[in-house]
Amino acid sequence: MVDSKPGGPRRKLRARARILHLDIDAFLASVVQLTEPATFGQPLAVGTGVVASRSYEAKVRGVETAMPLSEARRRCPELIVHEGDAALAMRFRKRVGEIVGRFAARVELTSLDDMYAELQGHATDPIDLASRIRAQVRTETGLSVAQGIGATKTLARLATTKAKPGGIHWVRPGAERRFLDPMPVEMLPGVGHKTAETLATYRIRTVAELRLVDRTLLAETFGVRGEELYLKARGLPCGAGDFVRELDVEHGRPGGSWGETSDTREISRTTSLWEATSDPESLRAMLTYLVDRAAKALRERGRIAARLDVVLGLASGGPSAFEARERPRRSPTSLHRGIALAPPSSTTRVLVERAIALLESLLDEHRCLVRLVGVRLGRLRMAVHGQQERFLFAEDEPGLDLRGQRIDTALDHLRARHGFAAVLAGEANALRGSLALGRDGFRLRTPSLTL
DNA sequence: TCTGGGGTCCTAGGACCC
DNA sequence: TCTGGGGTCCTAGGACCC
Known part of the structure; x- marks a missing residue:
């Protein structure tokens, strides 16, 4: 490929790409706390069977997401358990998406509580931009958000995990490897239980160690995902999935700047x-x-x-x-x-x-x-x-x-x-x-x- | 501690056609 | 009568994500 040589167009594009990832802190629990004042400031878990979301007050008492409610109650006997309300949460999510859309070229809503935005050019300091988004979301919805900024979706999302709760983290150009190296491999999106287990048998536990593995060996062992691992371990974009996707014009705001992705598969x-x-x-x-x-x-x-x-x-x-x-x-x-x-x-x-x-x-x-x-x-x-x-x-x-x-x-x-x-x-x-x-x-x- | 719902993507094996 | 190979579609299942 012509543009793969150093300094080629692709390289420039990559250097310029700047993606913001936003995650709403304790989303479902926060929605309940904002709409039911009695739960405000209380240890609260939302979910049925397992914890889908928990308030900060529950977190500090040892209640974790995906934990069975029985265990959550054992750790925190005063825990308030709420069923939650998906339709109400969707309305909050939509409002946050609209706010981010005022600041970004486009927004992709990925799951219930997080989204990606593509930031334009270099004119604005991204930290300043993220601060304004955070303030606006707080003012208009009462929600707290964590934000990560990076050259790819993967980097932006990992940056967000560093920023939780309520913070902003920017992985600056050139700092990608330093940022990634100490992380356990399972922090990379796409590395779950099984893959981490397999990697562990090769004594590979951190991204730095993963980066030492030969590209073809990864591809042979994990197929397409191995190729992705190679790229992600280096903070490089892997495929179209690592860029902010097109919007669904019909389902989003007509002619507007945000929406769900247009290519829903099922x-x-x-x-x-x-x-x-x-x-x-x-x-x-x-x-x-x-x-x-x-x-x-x-x-x-x-x-x-x-x-x-x-x-x-x-x-x-x-x-x-x-x-x-x-x-x-x-x-x-x-x-x-x-x-x-x-x-x-x-x-x-x-x-x-x-x-x-x-x-x-x-x-x-x-x-x-x-x-x-x-x-x-x-x-x-x-x-x-x-x-x-x-x-x-x-x-x-x-x-x-x-x-x-x-x-x-x-x-x-x-x-x-x-x-x-x-x-x-x-x-x-x-x-x-x-x-x-x-x-x-x-x-x-x-x-x-x-x- | 033994359990939620809504998604995406990949792979393997078989049917079928040329 | 027995023999090839490739492409494509379909189905089922699993890993992974929040």
Whole structure:
């Protein structure tokens, strides 16, 4: 490549690229503390089963994220446990995104509580810019943020971990290796439990040690990820994923400067059940509800799905003792079945029908106690607008449900005005009575994370 | 201490076609 | 009647992230 030589255009680009990573401190817990004054200043954990987020006061008492709540309570008996509210959190997140968008060329919202921004040029001191962002977020939302600045996303994100809570850390050009070298390898994004374990067998524990490993050896051992490790250990950008991505114009502010990424690959909705069950009727009801929610999210993003997967999480024991005796093998903890959708669809009625068929086939083959139900819509593509679709396909095209589409359009409008619960899809109505129903839908097991 | 939900990306093996 | 190889798509599963 021409531009790979020293001093070439790519090198210049890299030197100039400046990415800011922003992470909202103790996000879900902070949202609760800001909206429920009684919890302010108290040790607070948000989550169901495990800690999704905890306040500073809980942290200093030894409560950590991802820790089972039982353990958290043991360490901190006065802990207040809150279910959280995903919809409310999303509104806070959106406001933070808007604020950052005033200061940056573009913003990419990556997860619930963090985002990347691309800073323009060298005109402004990045520390000064980050300070202004922090002050503005504090003023307008009450939230505290930590920020990292670096030449790549990886560097910016690692800088943020140094800045927590509430601080700002800039990895200046030229200081990358000094910054990375002492870190344990598992701090590099992409190095999880398994990879760290494998590296440890080679006595590789820090980034400095990782940097001594031959490039081809890494590639042979870890494949594509090995190549990425080589680059990340040097603070070099690895692929398009290390630059701030394009925005979703439709889903973000029209013509605006921030949004979610435009290339969403899949949309899934999953929930644990309040009680494990093998009752096909209640499983169908819950799956119908989840497909309806996922389909709505799909349409909001102007997408259709060419793939649908159903997942069942099994209660301990997996298949029944009877089945285990018949076919002695390690019992699976989950069952999964998927199908390609041709033509692709975003129609609730079509998607529900397919999902239920998959569920039925799983239940026919396995006798099991189910504790978790989920649906995933994948292979997403841009939707063709309804009007055009009518010209492109005949009314009787199999799998294309024009009546269903009209129903969805009406449904989406109705729900935009009166809330999701205004109408429920077919079998989902069976959940009435057994689950609390609010304006935005049923209260599922984990309200802090389920939309 | 034994557990949440929503994502991304990679790989392996099989089906199928030319 | 038996024999090749490559490309592509599909499915299932796993590692990893916050």
